[in-house]
Amino acid sequence: MLDFRLYLAQRISAMILAPLVLLHLGVMIYAVQGGLSAEEILGRTRDSLWWGSVYGLFVLAVAVHAAIGLRVIVAEWFGPGKRSLDLLMWLVMLGLLTLGGRAVYAVTLA
């Protein structure tokens, strides 16, 4: 159901996510004052290698973390077979990578 390597991937992605989420919380609390605007957000992120790499890594780690997490939850609560679990995990991972990658591209490079 949960391979030890998947467990490790889940924990390693968590270790990568921890500082990124801390940063994300900080930026949110900082940026939300006075309302959000496209100009303000894009002014910070456009053409920034730093924000591009940070959010790129963020999306990668969260796609892995969420896909494995949902796999475990669905396995324990609904008990489908291993093939359905594999399919679900890859769909979630690829879906989040695609949508997340597109979002990072939109706010940094486009």
Place this chain on the structure above:
Amino acid sequence: MREEIGKIQVQVRRGGPDDGRLVDYEVPLLASQTVLDVVTWIQRNLEPALSYRFACRVGMCGSCAMTVNGRPRWTCRSHVTDVMKDGRIRIEPLRNLPVIKDLACDLSGFFDKWQRAEGAFVPTQTRKDSLAPIAPQEPARQAASAGIECINCAVCYAACDAVEQNPEYLGPAALNRAWTLVNDARDGGNRARLQAVTGPGGCQSCHSQQGCTSHCPNALNPTRSIAGLKQAAARAWLRGEL
């Protein structure tokens, strides 16, 4: 004979694996009475065919565990007055184990998992060697000591949601046993053991809910042992040994 100080309304699960039902009994309440005393009183006075398991009656053998008012407990050392709610007690067999009859469970699957977790000592020396010198204050010895007083009662196993949701999961008791051996300097089976406890249903299935730890009658901490296995296994994986 101790003096009767009241009555207890007792519900006992009776029947085979598939026809379980709760049956009501009224039992005299006595001072210092244990839940096992209650079950024995019912068996001797009301229901001679009642099946249950016990041996030592003093918290050593680990055979009398049952579910009491929804929680797994060692019945021989659970006082009625501590567990009774509004004068009522519901006694059922342990969770997560197949019922044989009434309150008796089949524990073979539970003990098979001790074998699957490589819970047997693998000697590295012979009787011709001298005793291995192990200082009591060594960290590994202390880690082993912390988990070694397990009486195999399966209370932790019955308290574990991960076992309920994944029948393959080795469970807290077997993994705790594996952890004590990982810390045994005389043992030579760790590579196979770490492979076994990271295989299907291995230590990675534990969510650290600590139901095992909060119910263990001997106040052991299987969650901590399993965390130790996770860490040792992660190191083994880095060394390419898994």
Place this chain on the structure above:
Amino acid sequence: MIRPHRSQPLWYAFILHRLSGIGLALFLPLHFYLLGLALGDSADFDAALQWTEQPLVKAAEFGLVFLLSVHLFGGLRLLVLEFFAWTAAQKTLAAAAAGLSFFVACGFLLRAI
């Protein structure tokens, strides 16, 4: 769902971690979609950001910040107990994660309104 053997603080910590994880995973596609609007007309992106100014959306954001924070701090507790060192005060740490997250979410809300 809350049965007698589960009525202990660390089971609540577990279920909070799991439910917050599910909530965040469900929210992520929407989050990514809204950011993706920046690809097209920046007016659309601004309109979406304006939409988040509604009180109800702000309340939902408060909830999301709490979920993210409690998943972070609760997760750190688990990483530490699994890979660093066991500490006896697990229940205290779990409660601290929830309490701290409430303050983080309040901090966010106070700056947002």
